[in-house]
Amino acid sequence: MILGIFFFSQTGIGLIGNSFLISLFIIMFLSRHRLRPIETIVTELALVNCLALLSKGVPQTMVTLGMKNFLDTTGCKITLYLHRVARCLSVTLTCLLSGFQAITISPNNSSSAHLKARAPKYIIPTSLLCWTFQLLLNVFIPIGMIDPKHTRNITEIQHHGYCSHLVPSGFRASLYAFILSFPDTVLMGFMVFASGYMVLLLYRHHKHVEQIHINCISTRVSPETRATKTILLLVSIFVSSYSLDCILTAYMSFMKSSRWLVHCSALMTSFFPTISPYVLISSDSQVPKYCYALCGRRSSNFNGNST
Structure with a gap:
């Protein structure tokens, strides 16, 4: 019961934060307010986070409350497919966010200066x-799944708590693992490279500012620096949680998995979708401005209608 309450709280808190970001940016866009290019990626990331929480957090909450294997073969395929797509898109969009x-x-004066004007487009x-790429790539997930009632020697049953399915073994399993994990590995490498590049630029900027303001005190932080630090924090949280989840998943694939390992893996999978919107809300100075602008517009409309 305590574990179920924890999963329910984690899923609910994550859905509230991501829904707030999505609603805020959509309302501001419909209000013809000019949004920053990076907010398009943030909105998509919040949407993917909601999809990940709904496809993993909600079923896992029901499992901890006593409901097991409540999905049929079709429901299991759809749920695991949506979760896999959301997981891969989370890697892709976080990489795109750090690269942008x-x-x-x-x-x-750098070699990437010409991309600055073109990148928003x-x-x-x-x-x-x-x-499109992730939706097509992960078609292997439902296609490769077989009804557990049809047991074969070349397959083994993998339990997720809310459903069970047969996964191939041997060469087919290695081929599927390579096809599905190779894009994520490349994106993670690029994400780490972009983060290292941003850390280097921030270090150089800090040294340059120290030389200019050697005799004066300046505590003001530029919006670009604040946004970069926020993205670096997001990348750090994502890489840490994703790496731990991959280690747990690999251990459960090659060793005998237990109920607690499945729950720990589910917690790590939902950690980034839950915490990321609140990191963005607390670190982005534009979010309070959007809220104030929206509230001010509503109050002015209310006053105008009253008069």
């Missing part, structure tokens, strides 16, 4: 390409 911010703060096409 690295281009944004790069010096004007490529955000939407790149995002659509990422969604």
Whole structure:
């Protein structure tokens, strides 16, 4: 019961935070307020986080409350497919977010300076390409699944608590694992590279500011620096939780899994979708401005209707 309450709280808190970001940016967009290019990626990331929490947090909460294997084969395929797509898109969009911010703060005399003006134009096409790629790539998930009632020697049963399915073994399992994990590995490498590049730029900027303001005190932080630190924090949280979840998943695949390992893996999977919106809300100075602008507009409309 305590574990079920914890899963329910984690899922609910994450859905509230991500829904707030999505609603805020959509309302501001419909109000013809000019949004920053990076907020398009943040909105998509919040949408993916909601999908991940609904496809993993909700079923896992029901499992901890005593409901097990309540999905049929079709429901199991759809749930695992949506969770896999959300997981991969979370990697892709976080990588896109770090890469775009690295281009944004790069010096004007660098080799990537010409991308600064073009990068905002490529955000939407790149995002659509990422969604299409992940939706097509993860078709292997439902196709490769077989009804557990049809037991074969070349397969083994993998339990998720809310459903069970047969997964291939031997060469087919290695082939599926390679196909599905290779894009994530490349994206994680690029994410770490972009984060290291941003840390280097921040260090150089800090040294430059120290030399200029050696005799004066300046505590003001530029919006670009604040946004970069926020994205670095998000990347750090994502890489840590994703790596721990991969270790647990690999251990459960090759060793005998237990109920507590399944719950720990589910907690780590839902950790980033839960915490990321609140990191963005607390660190982004534009979010309070959007709230104030929205509240001010509503109050002015209310006063106008009253008069």
